[in-house]
Amino acid sequence: MPRTLAVANQKGGVAKTTTVATLGAALAELGQRVLLVDLDPQACLTFSVGVDPEDLEKSIHHVMLGGVTAQEVLIEFEDAPDLLPATIELATMEVRLAQEGGPEQVLRTALRPLRASYDWIIVDCPPTLGLLTVNGLSAASDVLIPLQCETLAHRGVGQLLDTIHDVQVLTNPALHVLGVLPTLYDGRTIHARAVLDTIADTYSLDVLEPAIPKSIRFAEAPAIGETILRTAPTSPGAKAYRALAGALL
Secondary structure, X not given: OOEEEEEOOOOOOOOHXXXXXXXXXXXXXXOOOEEEEEOOOOOHHHHHOOOOHHHOXXXXXXXXXXXXXXXXXXXXXXXXXEEEOOOHHHHHHHHHHHOOOOHHHHHHHHHHHHHHHOOEEEEEOOOOOOHHHHHHHHHOOEEEEEEEOOHHHHOOHHHHHHHHHHXXXXXXXOOEEEEEEEEOEOOOOHHHHHHHHHXXXXXXXXEOOOOOEOOOHHHHHHHHOOOHHHHOOOOHHHHHHHHHHHHHO
16 A cells, blocks of 8 residues: 655745655656545646646546546556646645545545555645645555744644544544654754754654755746756755655665
């Protein structure tokens, strides 16, 4: 069975989508079969791997509605992770899920036919603590929390951990928190290092290594539908994600 990794943080701008795309590509480089799942209505993951959401007729939204299978909307790549894409229609899914019985398990059920085909399934959760994120957590074996190393960025970690605890109690007792991944990190500043120490001490979370350095290279890569592993393969950011992938294996 694949490891299913939910990448979650209700705060936007913490390199969550970058982590999903780049970590997935790094695992694929190591010979792993990887599926990326875009669960964010903004569809940034879909766009960043070179797919225009506006050109899609079907997406993960339709799979979760039950009208089509995951295989029907799957986008396969020869030399990169496969993708279950998102479109803006996913923004209505929270309301629809609230009307369902067992709304927390819809994604897990939808992914079941694909599980045997992959070693890793990585879910890009939206920057909220609503039913879409709960679905991502309920479908996962592990959760990774990207965290920008600034004071305001970590204020919501406690709320996220409360949600994770609720999921562990109610729908997914096997869910494991891998820890916090420092992103947009500038190790030259005392503030950034202090934030990491605060997180580790306050929430008793592991801090994953290496920290992902701040770099303009990360902003440039999605514009051409690639990751930093292709556009700047020898950069510190690319090396950091490759090291993280190796550590996870």
